[in-house]
Amino acid sequence: MKAEYEFFAADAGPWRATAQDGVTERILSSDPDDPAILTRLARWAPGLDTSFDGVITHDYVEEVYLLDGELHDLTLGRTFRAGEFAMRRPGMRHGPYRTETGCVMLETRYRA
16 A cells, blocks of 8 residues: 655655656655555656557556646557546556657556
């Protein structure tokens, strides 16, 4: 289970590198027993293209709210912008993506 927190400055922590080049994150909360379960701010660098990853699926629920920038879904041929939201159940196919401007998103992952 995630730790309990009262309000804190979400922008105070450092951006840290992730396993994916061009993506940095600020972990807001996480489950120490399940590293896939978290809430984070994810920042995608301008020009990032995830075509090499192909279509993405995972075994957890993922909710994503775009806070800034844009994200183009190469499969759907649609561009999503700040203020748009996605909710993906385990196994839902999505992506790959490209962003010309970069983007920042709030992402929450949990088990169904």
